[in-house]
Amino acid sequence: MISTAVKKQGPFFWFTVLCGSAVLAFILLPLTELLTAPSVGMLRETLEDPDVVRSIGLSMYTAGAAALISFLFGTPLAFLLARKRFRGKRLLESIIDLPIVIPHPVVGIAILSVAGKNHVLGQILHELGIRIMGSVTGIITVLTFVGLPFYINAVKDGFEGISPRLENVSRSLGASMFGTFFRITFPLAWRSMVIGFIMCSARAISEFGAVVIVAYHPMVAPVMIYERFEAYGLKYSQPVAVWLVLVCLVLFFVLRMLTLSRPKTP
Amino acid sequence: MISIQDLHIRLSDFSLGPLDLVIPESEFFVLMGPTGAGKTVLLEAIAGLLTVTRGHIFIHQKEVTYLPPEKRGIGIVYQDQALFPHLTVRNNIAYGLRYHPNRQDRSGESMDGLISLLNLSHLMDRFPGNLSGGEKQRVALARALAVRPGILLLDEPLSALDPNFKEEVRNALQTLHQHTQTTFMMVTHDFADALSLADRAAVIHNGRIEQVGQVNDIFQKPVSGFVADFVGMKNVFHVQRKGPKLFVGPLEIHLERPPAPAKAHIAVRPEDIVVHTDAFVSNSPNRFKGHVVRVLDQGFMYEVQIRVGEVNFKSLMTKPSLFESGIREGDEVFISIRPAAVHAF
Numbered sequence: 001m002i003s004t005a006v007k008k009q010g011p012f013f014w015f016t017v018l019c020g021s022a023v024l025a026f027i028l029l030p031l032t033e034l035l036t037a038p039s040v041g042m043l044r045e046t047l048e049d050p051d052v053v054r055s056i057g058l059s060m061y062t063a064g065a066a067a068l069i070s071f072l073f074g075t076p077l078a079f080l081l082a083r084k085r086f087r088g089k090r091l092l093e094s095i096i097d098l099p100i101v102i103p104h105p106v107v108g109i110a111i112l113s114v115a116g117k118n119h120v121l122g123q124i125l126h127e128l129g130i131r132i133m134g135s136v137t138g139i140i141t142v143l144t145f146v147g148l149p150f151y152i153n154a155v156k157d158g159f160e161g162i163s164p165r166l167e168n169v170s171r172s173l174g175a176s177m178f179g180t181f182f183r184i185t186f187p188l189a190w191r192s193m194v195i196g197f198i199m200c201s202a203r204a205i206s207e208f209g210a211v212v213i214v215a216y217h218p219m220v221a222p223v224m225i226y227e228r229f230e231a232y233g234l235k236y237s238q239p240v241a242v243w244l245v246l247v248c249l250v251l252f253f254v255l256r257m258l259t260l261s262r263p264k265t266p
Numbered sequence: 267m268i269s270i271q272d273l274h275i276r277l278s279d280f281s282l283g284p285l286d287l288v289i290p291e292s293e294f295f296v297l298m299g300p301t302g303a304g305k306t307v308l309l310e311a312i313a314g315l316l317t318v319t320r321g322h323i324f325i326h327q328k329e330v331t332y333l334p335p336e337k338r339g340i341g342i343v344y345q346d347q348a349l350f351p352h353l354t355v356r357n358n359i360a361y362g363l364r365y366h367p368n369r370q371d372r373s374g375e376s377m378d379g380l381i382s383l384l385n386l387s388h389l390m391d392r393f394p395g396n397l398s399g400g401e402k403q404r405v406a407l408a409r410a411l412a413v414r415p416g417i418l419l420l421d422e423p424l425s426a427l428d429p430n431f432k433e434e435v436r437n438a439l440q441t442l443h444q445h446t447q448t449t450f451m452m453v454t455h456d457f458a459d460a461l462s463l464a465d466r467a468a469v470i471h472n473g474r475i476e477q478v479g480q481v482n483d484i485f486q487k488p489v490s491g492f493v494a495d496f497v498g499m500k501n502v503f504h505v506q507r508k509g510p511k512l513f514v515g516p517l518e519i520h521l522e523r524p525p526a527p528a529k530a531h532i533a534v535r536p537e538d539i540v541v542h543t544d545a546f547v548s549n550s551p552n553r554f555k556g557h558v559v560r561v562l563d564q565g566f567m568y569e570v571q572i573r574v575g576e577v578n579f580k581s582l583m584t585k586p587s588l589f590e591s592g593i594r595e596g597d598e599v600f601i602s603i604r605p606a607a608v609h610a611f
Contacts, residue, residue, distance in 0.1 A: 168342060171336050172315075173365065174336045175362070
């Protein structure tokens with residue numbers, strides 16, 4: 001039953017509804033088509049392919065590792081950006097956002113140019129036995145590079161939402177800045193950290209352009225989907241894509257539920 | 267005791283100082299001033315939350331200028347209470363105890379005392395989100411005092427509260443100050459709070475102290491035009507001297523004692539200007555005839571503006587006294603001012 005309020009809406013309202021429906025269809029139609037295209041038999045068969053399982057597993061593992069590194073290094077930086085005003089802050093924020101705007105293959109090339117033997121850092125890494133090109137380390141490096149801005153921005157927003165006065169009071173009561181961070185700031189900001197973690201790993205798991213330059217092998221899921229598409233066509237790439245999408249959706253749904261569940265305090 | 271010497275603080279859009287101030291032990295001191303005058307900056311500098319550019323801050327004769335906030339023993343209570351939203355009232359109040367182990371034995375006792383003094387025992391297991399404004403402010407006070415700070419800084423603790431909660435917290439502040447040895451330093455906009463709570467006060471303007479002294483003196487004897495205006499002295503006049511006599515325009519004004527030659531202004535509080543319909547009621551030497559130019563409704567009071575020649579006076583009258591006297595705009599009236607109520611600066 002359509003309420004009278006909706007019936008009374010003018011043409012502008014219906015225009016917004018029309019555009020909104022177009023956007024929804026644009027997003028959902030290809031995804032629905034993708035998810036319904038392969039038969040259950042094909043999906044089962046694909047899942048029995050150890051290469052597919054390995055590549056999806058590797059995607060999850062590397063994206064998770066990238067988000068974890070972002071958490072460890074990005075959290076203090078996000079706190080600094082949320083709390084301090086200093087000269088060059090805008091510049092710093094723009095630098096952090098750079099990985100979002102740089103074309104993906106360029107990211108791969110840029111990382112390889114630092115990790116190559118012509119660069120001091122590359123030589124040091126070589127001395128230490130750390131290989132970037134064609135290695136899991138390389139994939140994690142690339143994914144961290146592209147995912148970090150999403151983590152930092154989400155967590156910075158979270159910290160900004162917490163009044164610095166809470167920290168001031170905590171310190172006046174005798175807590176050090178470390179104590180204050182762990183007893184006040186962290187418990188109030190952890191939800192934004194989970195959101196940052198999701199954003200960062202979602203961005204990382206979908207990365208293709210940069211990964212394919214740095215490490216074609218070992219194969220992450222997007223590279224495998226591309227390879228199957230190139231070698232065998234659409235029909236063979238679809239089941240792998242479906243499994244990647246499903247695994248991602250389930251994981252993000254679980255994390256999102258954890259974040260959105262009502263806190264104990266109102 | 268707080269002693270501040272030659273304090274300078276430079277922030278990107280504001281600078282404070284030079285500023286000197288001494289607040290004796292156990293005093294209730296009030297800091298007043300318009301918005302943006304630097305009151306909160308000064309409080310946060312004392313608490314160690316802002317970096318001092320130059321100068322010294324001493325707490326109980328010990329220099330603390332560069333000590334971190336957690337080493338100063340100074341409590342702070344904000345207008346918005348800043349209660350930790352994820353902790354119960356009990357855990358909010360007990361938050362600081364683990365950092366003061368040597369006070370733990372006694373503070374168990376002192377915490378119970380505070381909780382009953384502030385009537386919080388029925389709220390201990392609640393979260394801050396479920397408390398009224400007054401309750402939140404009482405919890406914030408208990409939390410700050412639980413660690414027995416030498417000094418308690420209060421940043422407008424009453425201004426965000428509804429009138430009935432305000433009364434409740436004001437009483438709580440009075441009781442707490444009587445029961446502890448702590449020095450209270452409170453920022454306020456409200457003169458009633460200053461008059462009812464404070465021993466001494468300071469008026470701060472543009473990052474500098476304009477006047478410091480007994481609260482009554484600040485209200486009755488401002489030292490500058492700014493303070494006079496700020497504390498609501500609505501009648502501030504430039505005076506001319508003719509021999510020993512003082513004149514505001516053509517009107518000769520009598521003071522209780524002749525003022526020092528450097529004083530070029532007089533100020534009279536509006537409530538000290540008495541309006542009569544009859545010339546013979548007052549025997550004050552400051553009696554003038556004029557007419558009412560405006561009567562402004564100010565809620566509980568009326569402001570009556572009287573023009574005497576070229577000079578405008580502002581008086582305050584209660585509603586009953588205005589209606590009883592039947593004064594209306596345009597009426598001819600007489601005003602009288604006691605010489606003791608005229609303050610020169």
